[in-house]
Amino acid sequence: MPIITVKMLEGRTDEQKEQMIKKMTDVMVETTGARAEAVSIVIEEMNKANYGVAGKRLS
Structure with a gap:
């Protein structure tokens, strides 16, 4: 029973998430x-305020 976890910044549409789930499953x-x-896909969306790159928050 494969489980795929995707961590990404919030902001994608439901349609984009559905396409991603379908393609990853395929x-x-x-x-x-x-x-x-x-096959299970778990999407964990992060707020830009809770994510940083190169010492800076994305928000």
């Missing part, structure tokens, strides 16, 4: 032979 099925029904 890749897992193609590369591992897992059944699509067994």
